[in-house]
Amino acid sequence: MSKAQIKVKNPGTKAKASAQIEVKNVTQIYSMRTPFEQKALDNVSLTVEKGDFLAIIGTTGSGKSTLIQHLNALIKPTFGEIEILDFKLTPSRRKMRKIKELRRRVGVVFQFAEYQIFESTIEREIIFGPKNFGISHNDAVKRAAKYIEIVGLKKNMLEKSPFGLSGGQKRRVAIASVLSCEPEILVFDEPIAGLDPSGAYDILQILKKLNDDGKTIIMVTHNLDNALEYSNKTLIMKETQVEYNDDTSKLLLNKNILEKSDLMLPQVTAFINELNLHNVSLPNNINNINTLATEVIKLLKSNYKKPNPCKEKSHESSNIVKKSK
Ligand SMILES: Nc1ncnc2c1ncn2[C@@H]1O[C@H](COP(=O)(O)OP(=O)(O)O)[C@@H](O)[C@H]1O
Ligand SMILES: [Mg+2]
Structure with a gap:
């Protein structure tokens, strides 16, 4: 050579x-x-x-x-x-x-x-x-x-x-x-x-x-x-x-590309992908576990509604009604 x-x-x-x-x-x-x-x-x-x-x-x-x-x-x-x-x-x-x-x-x-x-x-x-x-x-x-x-x-x-x-x-x-x-x-x-x-x-x-x-x-x-x-x-x-x-x-961050290359997904990508399957989307610039956690917390907080005590009670009572049938 x-x-x-x-x-x-x-x-x-x-x-x-x-x-x-x-x-x-x-x-x-x-x-x-x-x-x-x-x-x-x-x-x-x-x-x-x-x-x-x-x-x-x-x-x-x-x-x-x-x-x-x-x-x-x-x-x-x-x-x-x-x-x-x-x-x-x-x-x-x-x-x-x-x-x-x-x-x-x-x-x-x-x-x-x-x-x-x-x-x-x-x-x-x-x-x-x-x-x-x-x-x-x-x-x-x-x-x-x-x-x-x-x-x-x-x-x-x-x-x-x-x-x-x-x-x-x-x-x-x-x-x-x-x-x-x-x-x-x-x-x-x-x-x-x-x-x-x-x-x-x-x-x-x-x-x-x-x-x-x-x-x-x-x-x-x-x-x-x-x-x-x-x-x-x-x-x-x-x-x-x-x-x-x-x-x-x-x-x-692309599952298809990684699978085509015979590579396992990064854990961050696998997690985001799992959320996507449940129609939960996150910003597309996440590149590490800390940012991922921050974004998930933001999402949870924005969707989280305090339980309405009245609704909870009526729910419980409807259960009781069901059980007593
Ligand atoms: N010094 C060498 N002599 C002969 N074949 C080699 C040598 N070094 C690597 N190879 C072969 O070349 C290919 C690529 O190897 P390598 O560059 O070490 O891959 P990777 O780092 O991605 O594992 C493999 O098939 C490997 O067996
Ligand atoms: Mg090598």
Whole structure:
């Protein structure tokens, strides 16, 4: 298979002003022309705008991880091309150029990133990336002190070994080491997989804050309630292809689309759907359980009539009459 080429884009072919990523008709075939040949992506196209929070969802084996591994040139397209920031990734055989710069600007936190921790202290682990990208030791240490707090750990842990940490804490360290390279685009492959609910919540808040601060976030997830709550755009993959790609609210509140994609409804969507079946409609901008609860309470209050004691009495007496028959 040929090597991906990365080159600074010709200004004439520049992507749309706000588009940071354009995946154009990308096909990925692993071990092509061998008995192990496996198509993992089939003609996938996608645009990501600056500041988007894109959720990538889809059944296992649909190609989600393969797609994101292209974004920092860990793998190269077999066919098609990707424009990302100032770079263009193609299936060309020519030697990769500027790959380091691309990887600094596009940070990828792989699934179970904590397994990739290898340094003897947390500080060394976090400064490894920035130093590798040419940041001075002193500045890298300053970044470590900053980003360890951003991921919710204490500065005094920097001198400790990462191997004594819990799985969730190790994942935070792995995230801090990617954040400390200060990339413009952050990609997370199932960042909350295997975490307890409060650890998962904390990680999602970190992603939300990064996005609120203007970073483009891409998150592969199986948790559709999280995708609904945190993302503005959603890509649904099915069997190596893009099934849907649209505003999150258009896709994740739509029972038919999710069923067609072999996905379970988010709990919020299932609840709204159940109410709809009973002709109870709610506003169509609900994207999390708290807003859902607020809207249901509003609805109940608006329809709730205080019982009329006189009516109740006459009702009771009619029952008595019935019984005595
Ligand atoms: N390194 C690889 N070599 C060969 N096949 C692979 C490799 N990685 C993934 N695949 C295959 O590619 C398809 C898509 O996998 P993947 O991108 O991991 O999907 P997802 O992340 O949606 O579960 C699957 O059929 C998977 O078995
Ligand atoms: Mg995967």
